[in-house]
Amino acid sequence: MQEQGVIHAEGLVKVYNGKVKAVDGVSFDVRPGEIFGFLGPNGAGKTTTVSMLSASLAPTQGRAVVQGLDVSVDPEGVKRRIGVIFQESTADQDLTGRENLEVAAGCYNIPAAEARRRSESLIDLMQLRDAADRLVKTYSGGMRRRLELAVGLVHQPKVLFLDEPTLGLDPQGRAGFWSFIQKLRAEQGLTVFVTTHYLDEADTMCDRIAIIDHGNIVATGSANELKDRLGGDIVTLKTTPGASDLTALITGLPGVNSVQKQDSSYRVKCQSGEPFVPLAVEACTRAGVGVTGVTVKRPSLDEVFLEFTGREYREEGEGLTATDRAVMLQRVQGRLGGRR
Amino acid sequence: MLRELSALTRREFLKISRNPQAIFTSLLLPLLYLLLFGQGFNINPAEFLPAGTPEAVKLAVIHAYFRGAPSYYSYFAAGMVGFVSVTATLFIGANVIFDKLFGIFKRTRGTPAPSAAVFGSRLIAGSAQPVLLAFFVLGLAILFAHVPGLTGMQVTASVGVVGALEILVAVLLISLLFATIFLTFGILFEQPQTYFALVNVVNLPVLLTSDALYPWGAMPKWLQSASQYNPVSLAVNVLRETLYGASAYPYPPDIYLLGLFAWFAVLGTIAILLVRRALRPLA
Numbered sequence: 095m096q097e098q099g100v101i102h103a104e105g106l107v108k109v110y111n112g113k114v115k116a117v118d119g120v121s122f123d124v125r126p127g128e129i130f131g132f133l134g135p136n137g138a139g140k141t142t143t144v145s146m147l148s149a150s151l152a153p154t155q156g157r158a159v160v161q162g163l164d165v166s167v168d169p170e171g172v173k174r175r176i177g178v179i180f181q182e183s184t185a186d187q188d189l190t191g192r193e194n195l196e197v198a199a200g201c202y203n204i205p206a207a208e209a210r211r212r213s214e215s216l217i218d219l220m221q222l223r224d225a226a227d228r229l230v231k232t233y234s235g236g237m238r239r240r241l242e243l244a245v246g247l248v249h250q251p252k253v254l255f256l257d258e259p260t261l262g263l264d265p266q267g268r269a270g271f272w273s274f275i276q277k278l279r280a281e282q283g284l285t286v287f288v289t290t291h292y293l294d295e296a297d298t299m300c301d302r303i304a305i306i307d308h309g310n311i312v313a314t315g316s317a318n319e320l321k322d323r324l325g326g327d328i329v330t331l332k333t334t335p336g337a338s339d340l341t342a343l344i345t346g347l348p349g350v351n352s353v354q355k356q357d358s359s360y361r362v363k364c365q366s367g368e369p370f371v372p373l374a375v376e377a378c379t380r381a382g383v384g385v386t387g388v389t390v391k392r393p394s395l396d397e398v399f400l401e402f403t404g405r406e407y408r409e410e411g412e413g414l415t416a417t418d419r420a421v422m423l424q425r426v427q428g429r430l431g432g433r434r
Numbered sequence: 435m436l437r438e439l440s441a442l443t444r445r446e447f448l449k450i451s452r453n454p455q456a457i458f459t460s461l462l463l464p465l466l467y468l469l470l471f472g473q474g475f476n477i478n479p480a481e482f483l484p485a486g487t488p489e490a491v492k493l494a495v496i497h498a499y500f501r502g503a504p505s506y507y508s509y510f511a512a513g514m515v516g517f518v519s520v521t522a523t524l525f526i527g528a529n530v531i532f533d534k535l536f537g538i539f540k541r542t543r544g545t546p547a548p549s550a551a552v553f554g555s556r557l558i559a560g561s562a563q564p565v566l567l568a569f570f571v572l573g574l575a576i577l578f579a580h581v582p583g584l585t586g587m588q589v590t591a592s593v594g595v596v597g598a599l600e601i602l603v604a605v606l607l608i609s610l611l612f613a614t615i616f617l618t619f620g621i622l623f624e625q626p627q628t629y630f631a632l633v634n635v636v637n638l639p640v641l642l643t644s645d646a647l648y649p650w651g652a653m654p655k656w657l658q659s660a661s662q663y664n665p666v667s668l669a670v671n672v673l674r675e676t677l678y679g680a681s682a683y684p685y686p687p688d689i690y691l692l693g694l695f696a697w698f699a700v701l702g703t704i705a706i707l708l709v710r711r712a713l714r715p716l717a
Contacts (some may be wrong), residue, residue, distance in 0.1 A: 118648075147714065150544060160591020169715040173546040184541035186445065188452045201545035208440075229452070245541070 098159065099123030100285045101130070101147060105156035108142050108309075113394055116142040118309035119156065124287055124302075129279065131300030132289040133399070139309040140289040141181070144257045148178045148289065161253060174202065177246035181258040183238045184245075187231040191222050191241050194230060195248055202249035209248070216244040220274065237268035243274060250258035254278075254286040268292070272299050293395040303395070305402055312402040321393040325351040327367035328397050331360045331374055343381055347373050363401075367391075385411065438551035439558075442542070446559030449529075460563065464518045464571045468511065468578065476507045478652060490593050499651030501674055502682035504588050506649055511575035511587040512677055513646035515568045516670040519605055520641060522567045523612040524633055526560035527620025533628055549713035553621070557613055564609040572601075589677045597676040600687045604672035607694045611665055611701060618705040621712050646670050665697045 101124035108117040122424070124130040134140045145151035147158050149169035158165045161175045185194045192213055199209030217226045220240040225233060228315040230241065239259065246254060260268040272295065278284050290296055296303050297317045304314045313320055326349075331342065335358045344353045349365040364370045367390035378385050391397060479499045496504065503509035533539040542552055567654070572587070578639035579586025591597075610618075616633060623629050644666035645653060653661070661667045672687040680686060 148544065170546040173544065173715070178544050180537060180540060180544075182537040184537040184544075186449070186538050187536070188449050189445065197441045197445045198541070198545070200437050200444070200544060201551075203437045203546075205437065359640040389546060 099125045100128075100161055101287055102159040103147065104158070106143065106146055106158055107155035108139070108146060108151065108395050109154045115309055117146070117153075117306075120306065120309070120311050121156075122304050122311060122314060124285060125220060126285055127279065127283050128240045128301045129275070129286040129288065131296040131303040132287065132306060133293065133296050133303055133395070134289075134306035135403075138306045139305060141257055143306065144178075144209070144255050144287070144289055148176055148180075148255050149173050174249065175251055175253060177249070177251035177254045178248045179239075179242050179254070179256045179259050181261055183239050183242060185230045185238060186203060187280070188229060190227050190229055191233070191237075191244075192217065192226045194241060194245055197246045199248045204249060212248055212250075216247060220244045235263055236270060239263060239267065239271050240274065243271070245367070247278070251284075252283070253285045253287070256286060256290075257285055258289055259290065268295065275299070295398065305399060307403040313398065317395060317398075320398045324393045324397055324401055325363050326365040326393075327363075327370075328391045328393060329362045329364060329367045329370055329374065330387075330391075331362065331378065331385055333358050333360070334375050334384040334386060337383040339380070340378060340381060340383060343377055344374060347377060435548055435551055437546075438547040439554050440553055441554030442547065442560050447556055447562075450559060450563070460467065460522060460567060461570065463521065464514060464567065465574065467514055467517075468571065468574055469584075471700075472510045472514070472575075473585055474506050475510065476505060476631055477649070478505070479649075483594060495651075497682065499649055500592075501645075501650045502680075503674060504590050504677040504678065505585065507575075507585040508587045508590075508678065509649065509674065510647060511571065512673040513644075513670050514571050514575070515605060516608060516644065516646045516666045517641060518571055519564045519608040519669065520612045520637065520666060522564035523560060523609060523616050524637060526613050527616040527618070527623075527629055527633070528626060529560075530617065530620030531626050532558065534624060543713070544714075549710055552637045552713060553617065553709050556617055557610065560613040560617060561606070561609045564613070565605050568605040568609070587677075591677055591679040593676055597687075600676055600691060602689055604669040604687075604694060607691070607698050608665060609670035611694070611698045614698070614702050614705045618708055621637055621709050640664060640666055644670065663693075665694055668694045668697070 099122075102110065103120050103122050106117055106120040107115070109115045115206060116137075120139070120143055132140050132143065142151065146153045147160060147165065147166075149165040149172040152166060160172045163171045165172050185191075186197070189197065195213035195216060196206075196209050199212060200206075204212065213297075217223055220243060222237060222240060222244065225237055230238065233241065242259075254275075260271050263271065275286060278297070279286060288296075288300065301316065302314065302316050304311050306312070313323070315323070331344070337358060339355065340360065341353050341355050344350060344360055344362055345362075347370065349370055351363040351365070353363075354361040354432060362370070362374070371388055375385050375388065478496070480495050483492060483495065500506060500509035503512065503596065531538065538623045568631070575587035577586065578584045579588055593601075615636060619629055619632050623632070641647075643657065643660050644664040645658070647667050648657070650658065668690045671683060673691045674686050675683045675690070
C-alpha cells in the first residue's frame with residue numbers, strides 16, 4: 095500500500111447549490127517537504143480544492159486528510175496545523191504589522207508573551223522591522239504579501255497553503271516572495287501547496303505539479319516529467335489558407351508523434367524539431383501546399399497545459415465559460431463568507 | 435477560548451481607536467438631539483390649561499403627561515439614553531460585512547478561533563460604545579441644566595447606588611440586545627444593502643413604538659399599550675423611574691429589567707443558534 099502524503103486528497107468533489115460541480119473527483123498526495131503546484135485556469139477548481147483541504151469548505155464527496163487529520167472530522171485540528179495565505183490581502187489595514195501578527199497568534203491560543211516573541215522573530219525573518227509599527231494601509235504590495243506570509247506562519251505550521259500568493263505582484267516582488275518560501279522550506283521543512291496562475295513560477299519553484307481543468311486533474315508530475323510526456327519538440331506549420339488537409343501526410347513523416355490541425359495550421363509533436371522542419375516543408379511543397387510560417391518550440395508548461403487541456407492557458411478573466419463564471423461567482427460569494 | 439476572545443476584542447478596540455472621525459460623529463447625533471430637538475420640543479402641557487388652574491393641577495398634568503418627569507426635556511433626555519443605546523449599535527453588523535468584503539473575516543475564519551470568540555469580541559466592543567454614549571447623553575443632559583439659556587435634565591428622585599446600578603444594567607441590556615441582533619444580521623448576510631434594509635426594518639418600528647421620545651400623555655392608548663412591551667421602553671422606564679420616582683409606573687424597575695432580560699434571553703438564544711450554524715468550522 096502506498097504511503098499517504100502529508101496532504102492526501104481522495105476523490106474530492108464539490109458541488110455548489112446542487113448543480114455547479116467545481117471539483118470533480120480530485121485525488122493526489124503531497125509528500126513531506128515538497129512544494130506542490132496546483133495549476134489551472136480561472137474556474138478550474140483550484141481555490142475550491144484549497145478551501146476543502148484547508149478545512150474551510152466541506153467536500154460534497156471524497157476525503158481530504160492533512161497531517162493525518164481528516165478535514166471533515168476535525169476541521170479545527172487541521173486549521174491548527176496549517177497556514178493559509180489567501181489570494182487577497184487579509185491583513186487588517188487599520189492595524190500595524192506587529193498588531194496583526196499578535197492578533198493572529200491570539201487566534202491560535204498562543205500566550206501573549208510567546209505571541210510577542212514569535213511576532214518579533216517573524217518581523218525580522220520577513221524583513222519588516224522598519225515597518226512593523228506602521229499601519230498596514232501604508233504598506234506596499236510586496237510588504238503586504240510578506241506580512242500575510244508571516245501571519246500564516248505565526249503558529250508554526252508544518253504545511254502551508256498558498257492560494258495565488260503572488261497575484262498582482264511585480265516580478266521583483268514575486269521573486270522576493272519565492273525566496274522566502276524556499277528559505278522556509280530549507281530551514282523548517284515546510285510542505286507547501288501552492289496554486290498559481292504563473293506557469294513560470296510553477297516551472298521553477300515546484301517539485302511537482304498537478305494540472306486541474308474543469309474540476310479534474312488532467313496531469314501530475316514534475317515539470318520535467320510533464321514536458322517529457324509531450325514527446326519532444328512542438329513544431330507549428332502555417333500553410334496557405336484553404337489548402338487541402340495534410341494531417342495524414344505530416345503524420346507519416348519520420349519522428350512525428352502526433353499532429354493536430356487548427357484551421358490552416360498544424361501543431362506537430364515530434365522527437366526533434368530541427369531535422370523535421372525541412373522534411374515537413376518539402377513534403378508540403380510537394381503536395382502543392384505553401385508553408386507560410388514555421389515555429390519550433392522546446393516544450394514549456396504552456397505546451398503541457400495545451401496538451402492536457404486542449405487549449406491555451408487562459409489569461410486572468412479571459413475565455414470564461416458559463417460554468418467557469420458560475421464557479422467564480424461561488425468563489426466570490428465564498429470569499430464574502432457566503433453560504434446560501 | 436479566552437485568549438482568542440481577548441486577541442479579537444483587542445483588535446476591535448484598536449480599530450475603534452484608529453477611527454476618531456467615527457467617535458466624533460457618534461457623539462454628534464445625541465449632541466444635536468439634546469441641543470436642538472429636546473430644546474425645541476420642550477412643550478409644557480400645563481400652559482394649555484385655562485387661566486387660573488391651580489398649581490397642583492398643573493403639576494399633576496405634567497406628572498401624568500411625562501410619567502413623573504418634571505419636564506418634557508427631562509422625560510426626553512432619559513428616552514435619548516435608550517434611543518442612542520439602539521442607534522449606536524446600528525453599524526456593528528455592517529463592520530462584519532465590510533470585513534467579509536475586505537477578506538479580514540476570512541482570515542479569522544481560517545483560524546481555529548471558536549465562533550463564540552469571533553462573535554463575543556465584536557459584541558463586547560460593539561456594546562461598549564453605546565454604553566459609553568448613553569452615559570455621555572446623561573451627563574450632557576444634566577450639564578445643560580446648568581448652562582444659562584438651555585433646558586437640562588432635572589433629576590427629582592434620590593438615585594442611590596442601587597438606582598445607579600439599575601440604570602447601568604438597563605443600558606447594558608438594551609445595548610447588548612440590539613448589538614446581538616445587528617451583529618447576527620452582519621454574520622448572516624453578505625451585502626451592505628441587505629443589512630441596512632433589515633436594520634431599518636427592526637430599528638424604526640422598535641424606536642417608533644417605544645415611548646423614548648413621544649410624550650406619554652400625547653400617545654394614543656393603543657400605542658401606550660404596545661410600548662409597554664417594547665424593549666426600549668422597558669429600558670427607558672428603568673431610567674425614568676429611577677431618576678424621577680416610581681409613582682407613575684405600575685411596576686418597580688426590577689420588573690422592567692426582568693422584561694428586558696427576557697427579551698435578551700430569547701433573542702440571544704435565537705442569535706446563538708443562527709450564528710453557530712453560520713460560523714461552523716466547516717461550511
